[in-house]
Each structure stands twice: as C-alpha cells, then as structure tokens.
Amino acid sequence: MADEVKLTAWEKAAIVRLEIRGVRRAAAGIVNQPDIDRQIARIKERAAKRAKRGK
Secondary structure, three states, rough: OOOOOOHHHHHHHHHHHHHHHHHHHHHHOOOHHHHHHHHHHHHHHEEEEEEEHHH
C-alpha cells in the first residue's frame, strides 16, 4: 500500500489486539504467522475502500 490511510480508533484497536496475539505466539515459539498478517492487511484494505468512497 503506497498511501497510508487514516484508521479509525476501532481499526487501530483491532490491529493492536492482533499484534498482541502475535507476540504471545512468538513467545510460544511460533515464528511464521501469515494469518495475522492477512487479517491486518484486510483491516487496512477496508479502511482504504472506505476512504475511496468518501472522496
């Protein structure tokens, strides 16, 4: 994503929650976490679509 879109507080909280889950997994030895990366990307894509509709 070239341009960073403005995230709502709810979206930021969702990303933080996912990152915390990733840290817990990393502490347990799970290094590869593509599902969390996909979920974060999905949140950012929805925000980008919302920003496009608003223009």
